[in-house]
């Protein structure tokens with residue numbers, strides 16, 4: 486039986502993506518070859534790469550606006566260093582918002598390249614909220630933020646207006662909600678949270694910001710080289726790009742980001758309403774910053790842990806335990822998680838309440 490997969494990443498993908506991927510592994514496009522063995526320079530795969538790059542821009546509303554989409558390898562973590570390498574000037578500085586573990590990992594890498602100003606941090610409160618009311622130094626070469634803090638279950642609802650490039654790590658909420666994506670100059674996202682299997686990272690770049698820091702950049706780290714090579718500077722992650730394309734096609738068919746946003750709002754409302762109503766549970770993140778992708782919550786009484794864990798496992802739920810730095814539970818409700826799976830979790834939470842109140846009598 487298919488599990489209700491709440492894993493934070495790699496994560497659930499649409500069932501039709503699993504099915505079409507499986508088909509392509511056996512016989513890609515009726516070519517008599519597996520997607521795993523075809524040349525990345527073959528006509529069929531070049532078409533996959535071209536469509537994936539174009540469709541990513543299309544879904545984000547960035548077609549014809551001076552942006553390029555790349556499918557690179559190395560994960561979102563490699564972008565932590567590619568961004569400063571490509572954008573930080575000699576004796577320049579960068580500004581970062583520290584809203585979680587991944588943001589702080591990006592800051593650590595930027596420090597190798599130059600002065601890195603942390604404009605605000607919620608670290609002292611174990612990142613239970615997104616810092617607000619900060620000022621960004623006007624002479625920074627760029628501002629970096631993380632739209633969704635996967636581990637802590639917080640999400641940025643607003644982004645600053647700045648006279649400098651804005652770079653955003655959208656690994657865990659890309660394609661999940663309507664935003665004015667043209668506000669950003671670089672958007673990057675590891676595929677395995679909301680788009681595809683692990684192995685590729687989508688990087689969307691406003692081309693005009695490149696080539697301005699006067700640095701010679703090693704080829705594999707140079708965004709301009711990857712753009713010039715149409716995302717095939719070296720052998721790209723062929724299968725992850727193909728599976729990502731299938732997810733993007735699924736999303737397009739569904740009605741794009743506006744359509745999935747409605748579904749995601751409904752799923753999040755369903756779960757957070759129960760977390761707030763059920764006297765046995767409490768949310769872990771500040772209410773105004775709650776993430777629609779990763780809902781973090783705790784049992785008020787840890788003594789209920791064994792019975793709750795048994796109940797959700799019995800219901801076919803997988804991947805619910807929280808990250809060790811928060812504890813409790815984390816329900817990751819990425820695009821492909823059906824609302825029926827959220828209802829199953831809500832029913833289990835209600836069931837626990839009934840069982841606990843019975844034992845009290």
Ligand SMILES: *Cc1c(COP(=O)(O)O)cnc(C)c1O
Nearest residue numbers: 560561562587635654656657675
């Ligand atoms: C998972 C995650 C990363 C790390 O992604 P990798 O592809 O494993 O390097 C970075 N940022 C955010 C917000 C994440 O959720």
